[in-house]
Amino acid sequence: MKITSRFTVAVHTLLAIHTFGKDYKTTSEFIASSVNVNPVIIRRTLGSLKEAGIVDVKAGSGGASIIKPLKDITLLDVYKAVDSVEDGLFNFHDNPNPACPVGKNIHAVLDGHLLDAQAAMERKLRETTFADLVRELDGRIG
Amino acid sequence: MKITSRFTVAVHTLLAIHTFGKDYKTTSEFIASSVNVNPVIIRRTLGSLKEAGIVDVKAGSGGASIIKPLKDITLLDVYKAVDSVEDGLFNFHDNPNPACPVGKNIHAVLDGHLLDAQAAMERKLRETTFADLVRELDGRIG
DNA sequence: TATGTTGTAATTCATATAGTTACAACAAGT
DNA sequence: ACTTGTTGTAACTATATGAATTACAACATA
Numbered sequence: 001m002k003i004t005s006r007f008t009v010a011v012h013t014l015l016a017i018h019t020f021g022k023d024y025k026t027t028s029e030f031i032a033s034s035v036n037v038n039p040v041i042i043r044r045t046l047g048s049l050k051e052a053g054i055v056d057v058k059a060g061s062g063g064a065s066i067i068k069p070l071k072d073i074t075l076l077d078v079y080k081a082v083d084s085v086e087d088g089l090f091n092f093h094d095n096p097n098p099a100c101p102v103g104k105n106i107h108a109v110l111d112g113h114l115l116d117a118q119a120a121m122e123r124k125l126r127e128t129t130f131a132d133l134v135r136e137l138d139g140r141i142g
Numbered sequence: 143m144k145i146t147s148r149f150t151v152a153v154h155t156l157l158a159i160h161t162f163g164k165d166y167k168t169t170s171e172f173i174a175s176s177v178n179v180n181p182v183i184i185r186r187t188l189g190s191l192k193e194a195g196i197v198d199v200k201a202g203s204g205g206a207s208i209i210k211p212l213k214d215i216t217l218l219d220v221y222k223a224v225d226s227v228e229d230g231l232f233n234f235h236d237n238p239n240p241a242c243p244v245g246k247n248i249h250a251v252l253d254g255h256l257l258d259a260q261a262a263m264e265r266k267l268r269e270t271t272f273a274d275l276v277r278e279l280d281g282r283i284g
Numbered sequence: 285t286a287t288g289t290t291g292t293a294a295t296t297c298a299t300a301t302a303g304t305t306a307c308a309a310c311a312a313g314t
Numbered sequence: 315a316c317t318t319g320t321t322g323t324a325a326c327t328a329t330a331t332g333a334a335t336t337a338c339a340a341c342a343t344a
Contacts (some may be wrong), residue, residue: 003144004332005233011252012235016244027289034242035235038334043290060342062289075255089263091147091301093154093177100176102158105282110153113217113270121231121263128255140247146301169320180303185321202311204320233332 003089006082009035010045014078014130015137017055017064025063045082052081070134076125089118145231148224151177152187156220156272157279159197159206167205187224194223212276218267231260 012035017026024030028046032039046064049055054073057064066073079085092110097103154177159168166172170188174181188206191197196215199206208215221227234252238245 002230003232005235006332007232008234008248008252008256012238012244012248015248015251016242019244025289029289034239034245036237036239036245037235040292040335041333043292047291057290058342059290059340060288062342075259088144090145090149092150093147093179095178096154097176097178100158101283102154102161102279103176103178105279106150106154106157108282109157109275109278110150113267113275114150117217117263117266120266121259124259124262125255133251133255136251137244137247140250141243148301167320171320182304182323183302185323189322199321200311201309201321202319204311 003079004083006045006048007079009037009041010049010078010082011075011133013042013045013064014049014054014066014073015133017066018070018130018134019137019141021065026065027062028064031064048082049078052077054078054081066130069131071129071131073130074126075128076122079122079125088114089121090114145221146225148187148190149221151179151183152191152220152224153217153275155184155187155206156191156196156208156215157275159208160212160272160276161279161283163207168207169204170206173206190224191220194219196220196223208272211273213271213273215272216268217270218264221264221267230256231263232256 013031016031016034020026020030028039028042031042035042046055046057050057054066054068054077055064056067092107092114096106155173158173158176162168162172170181170184173184177184188197188199192199196208196210196219197206198209234249234256238248240246
């Protein structure tokens with residue numbers, strides 16, 4: 001199992017808003033044609049990003065804009081905004097037998113290590129900001 | 143989306159084999175009662191661990207044993223053995239529009255960062271060996 | 285008021301995992 | 315050789331999750 005494409009869709013969405021926001025009205029329809037998904041997916045993505053205080057969306061008139069400094073938006077912020085991450089990256093089997101010495105202690109032994117691994121990944125995601133991504137993207141667009 | 147419970151099932155399986163292997167025949171049925179899943183799940187798990195050279199399974203007579211030194215079995219080894227990890231931890235949306243400057247470059251900009259995050263997690267998993275886990279478990283069992 | 289858009293619910297579709305049943309292949313004891 | 319218990323695996327079902335889609339009320343602006 002893996003992390004959903006909601007994450008990369010959200011990153012793409014933000015980059016599209018930044019890149020085209022000056023010249024176009026970045027509606028869900030517009031963004032959807034770049035990401036190549038259904039516009040409703042973009043609306044839901046924008047809803048999550050809005051809840052997280054990263055974008056503002058104009059209901060009615062349409063269009064989205066980024067309201068947080070690019071250098072203060074990390075990949076981790078976006079990841080947390082759109083992917084339900086509260087229950088951890090790793091799935092644990094449901095009911096280890098508490099009558100068995102191993103089953104009884106497996107959580108105590110393993111949970112910490114799994115959290116460590118997850119934390120290592122999140123630390124890495126926090127290192128990259130959208131200021132970085134925009135710089136890299138602009139370098140490629142030229 | 144997340145990493146499947148196959149991983150924790152496999153860890154549990156190995157710890158059960160090590161803990162009980164001296165006194166019991168660790169059949170799929172036996173292990174399944176500790177993990178609390180269907181025996182077939184354990185057989186499939188053991189099949190993967192066997193392919194990876196971590197365990198030996200006696201077909202017919204029954205029972206599994208660990209054939210690799212505990213200090214040389216890391217959590218990453220087990221993770222890679224049972225979870226299909228080739229296609230990456232992150233799902234990427236399928237068809238970003240190549241006619242759009244953002245869609246055309248999104249992979250080039252993002253892929254490296256995603257791989258970095260995944261690598262950070264795997265590095266952390268590699269730090270823990272089954273010698274460590276057994277020590278921790280034995281400490282709790284007393 | 286007319287137009288175009290957002291926000292969201294409801295439904296369908298696709299995929300992946302876990303659970304289950306069934307059974308042939310196999311190993312070892314008798 | 316026969317019996318017993320187990321593995322290995324295929325086939326199928328059940329369940330969960332995400333993505334796609336349809337539909338429409340709420341909304342903002344000209």
